Structures are given as C-alpha cells and as structure tokens.
Amino acid sequence: xxxxxxxxxxxxxxxxxxxxxxxxxxxxxxxxxxxxxxxxxxxxxxxxxxxxxxxxxxxxxxxxxxxxxxxxxxxxxxxxxxxxxxxxxxxxxxxxxxxxxxxxxxxxxxxxxxxxxxxxxxxxxxxxxxxxxxxxxxxxxxxxxxxxxxxxxxxxxxxxxxxxxxxxxxxxxxxxxxxxxxxxxxxxxxxx
Numbered sequence: 001x002x003x004x005x006x007x008x009x010x011x012x013x014x015x016x017x018x019x020x021x022x023x024x025x026x027x028x029x030x031x032x033x034x035x036x037x038x039x040x041x042x043x044x045x046x047x048x049x050x051x052x053x054x055x056x057x058x059x060x061x062x063x064x065x066x067x068x069x070x071x072x073x074x075x076x077x078x079x080x081x082x083x084x085x086x087x088x089x090x091x092x093x094x095x096x097x098x099x100x101x102x103x104x105x106x107x108x109x110x111x112x113x114x115x116x117x118x119x120x121x122x123x124x125x126x127x128x129x130x131x132x133x134x135x136x137x138x139x140x141x142x143x144x145x146x147x148x149x150x151x152x153x154x155x156x157x158x159x160x161x162x163x164x165x166x167x168x169x170x171x172x173x174x175x176x177x178x179x180x181x182x183x184x185x186x187x188x189x190x191x192x
Contacts (some may be wrong), residue, residue, distance in 0.1 A: 023064055028086030030060035036091070042127050047169065047182040057083055073177050109187060112137075113164040121157045127158065127186065129165055139167055141184045162192040 034056035057080065061068050069075045114131040125141040141148065141155070150156055166188040171180050 023066065024082045025086050026055060026064060027060040027066070028083045028090050030063065031056045031083060032091035033088055034059065047168065073179050082192075084122055093124075109166050109168055110184075111164060111166040111188075113192065114162070116158045116161050116163055119158055121155055125155045127155075129163075136185070137167075139165065139186050141186050143185075145186055145188050147191075148186075151189075158189075163189055164192060165189045 004144050031053065031094065038052050038063070058068075058070075061079075068079050082100055112129075112131045114129055114133075116127055118128040120126040120128075127139045127141060129137045129139055131137070165184050165186060167184045169182050170185045172183050173180055
C-alpha cells in the first residue's frame with residue numbers, strides 16, 4: 001500500500017507542477033491582452049499601470065478559478081512573479097512598456113490647489129488635501145521643501161488652510177507589509 005502511495009506521489013506531483021505552469025501561462029496571456037486593451041501608454045504613472053496590471057491579472061485568475069489569497073502579500077507577490085515571468089516571454093513589448101515608462105520621467109512634478117483637510121503626525125507627517133475639484137489626496141512630508149520650516153513646530157495648524165501644493169510620486173519600502181508602495185511626496189506647499 002505504501003509503495004502504491006509513493007508511486008502516485010512520484011507521478012502525480014510533476015503533473016501538478018506542469019499544470020500550475022500552464023495556468024500561469026494562461027493568466028499571463030490573458031493579462032497581456034487585457035493590458036493591451038487598456039493602452040498603458042495613456043496611464044499617468046507606475047502606480048496606475050500596476051493597478052491596471054493587478055486588475056487584469058486578478059480578472060484572469062478569477063476566470064481560471066484559481067484560489068489566490070488576496071489578503072496575503074507574500075502569496076500575491078509570488079503569484080505576480082510567476083505570471084510576470086511568463087508575461088516577459090509571451091508579450092515582452094507590453095511588459096517593457098509597463099516597467100520602462102516609470103524611468104522616462106522619474107521626478108515629474110504635479111501641482112494643484114485646494115484645502116488641507118487633515119494632518120496626521122507620526123514618524124512622518126501625512127496631509128490630506130482636497131483639490132478645488134473635490135478630489136482628495138494623501139500626501140507625505142518626508143524632507144525639507146520650500147515653506148516647510150513655517151510648519152515644523154505645529155503641522156496641524158495647516159488644517160483648514162487654502163494652499164497650492166506640488167508633489168512627486170516616490171516609491172517607498174514598507175517593512176510592515178514587506179513590499180514597495182507609491183506615495184505622493186510634497187515638494188512645495190504655499191498657503192494662499
């Protein structure tokens with residue numbers, strides 16, 4: 001009986017591994033097609049591209065009825081790596097567009113006007129800013145910018161003030177989630 005079980009394990013395990021590789025190829029192919037339809041060249045920044053890529057990948061995984069634990073960053077990372085490797089082979093042009101675009105203009109400055117809704121002070125200062133259009137942004141203050149000296153002692157006095165703010169999207173490492181994320185880092189803040 002033990003020999004039969006051992007033989008089953010020896011013959012079935014490689015078949016399952018190949019089946020998983022086939023599923024990653026299918027997900028990669030479908031993800032490539034999905035991202036091509038979304039036209040990554042019109043997306044503003046890497047975070048928008050990664051978001052589209054993630055949605056396409058999850059949509060395909062859903063079609064394949066894969067059980068991927070969305071709450072586990074490590075599982076998601078490994079799944080994304082396996083699909084990404086296949087994407088690099090299946091659609092290298094799409095794959096290159098997705099990840100080269102970020103290097104074209106890594107310090108693009110964005111600017112808008114509005115009102116400061118809230119200020120959270122911790123290891124860094126996070127400012128919630130509401131544009132005149134109504135859109136809200138969560139900005140991070142990590143280093144000196146013109147005008148920052150006026151608020152160092154009490155950043156919360158900014159709440160309710162009208163301002164124009166410039167920022168750049170910067171990639172940071174989060175030790176808690178063991179992953180990288182994009183944050184909007186303040187480069188200038190001027191009260192109006």
